[in-house]
Amino acid sequence: MKILVLAKHVPDTETVIKIASGGKAIDEADFKYMVNPCDEYAMEEAIRTQEKFKGESIVVSVGPSRAQETIRKALAMGIDRGVWINTEGFSNYLDSFTIASAIAKVVVEEKPDLIFAGLNTTDEGAGNVGPMVAEFAGMPSLVNISKIEWQNEGKSLKCERDVEGGIVEVYEAQLPLLIAPHQNLNDPRFPSLPGIMKAKKKPIAEKKASELITEKARIEVKNYKLPPxxxxxxxxxxxxxxxxxxxxxxxxxxxxxxx
Incomplete structure (x- = not known):
């Protein structure tokens, strides 16, 4: 089984937000960054699934050079290799649509059986890149999944999704498929020292955003404002x-x- 996991490098939640002059961008000069917390559940489930069915796991991240830190953490946790979509020098605004279109081209190239994506991000909070990637790639997506039961030797699964009022929705699906886990699905592991050392030798393939992104952004930022x-x-x-x-x-x- 080939498993692909999406991960984002996001500003630390303790970061003080400042708006750049002109009001159309965020001043990131003093930012500290971290792995998007929801993506750690996606990483963990990818690793557990690989441990169960063998095969290969790949982490994909979009961003400037610092995005490789998130890739390295995923590799230290146990993911096999990384794909970095490098946005250095790419001046166009990247919305969810353009990011998803770039990742989808990696999906088409890699042909994974299963994709795990974070349910949400702590920076923009849209939570739509995963489902958009699935749509671009022509596969179904299930989000907010809190339980997975594998069937048919990993070719299909039954999963549960908690909704309001204590209601649980049950789905059955066949692979290929994209899943965005709820935090109740697992407890992400901490990278071990041997894992950190091995991660330094694991390959990260670089792809240029300028070569993958051919779609125009569907959203235009007019300005940013801090709350009163x-x-x-x-x-x-x-x-x-x-x-x-x-x-x-x-x-x-x-x-x-x-x-």
Whole structure:
């Protein structure tokens, strides 16, 4: 079985966001980066599936040179090799559509039986690159999957998807297929020291974004705005408790509009 996993290098969640002059870009000068947390569940499930059915696993990441850090972590966890779609020097805006179109060309070349993608990202939060890749590649996709039961020696599966109100949806599907795991599906492993050492020798193939991306972005960024600063809280004191409670209730109704 050939398994492909999608991974993104995203800003650390503790990063302070600053808008670049002109308002059309984010100032990334002081950013620190990390592996997108949801993608770690995709990596883990890819490794577990490979351990079960053998075969080969590949991680694909789109971005500048720092994206290789995410690829190396996936390799240290146990993925076999990486594909880096290099966006260095690519000036066009990359939306989900263009990114998915580039990854899909790797999918067509690699012909995987199964793709794992993160459910969401901590930077843009769209969660649509995975399903878009599946659509480009002509395969079905299942997202938010919390349980997988393999059938027919890995040629098909039954899986569960939790929805609101405690309802569980059950799906059956045949490969090829893209799956975006829910965090309840597994517990991502930490890379071991031997795994980290082996990752240094595992191959990463570089592909130029300029050669893969032929589609135009469907979204144009007009500008970025930070949310307005919150007004300072109000302090009530110097009056009987009963009167202050009445004042608080009035403010909750008239200003906060929560009651």
């Amino acid at each position: 600063e919150k007004a300072p809280g109000k302090i009530f004191k110097g009056k009987p408790v009963e009167e202050m409670v009445v004042e608080v209730a009035k403010l909750l109704r008239s200003e906060a509009k929560v009651i």
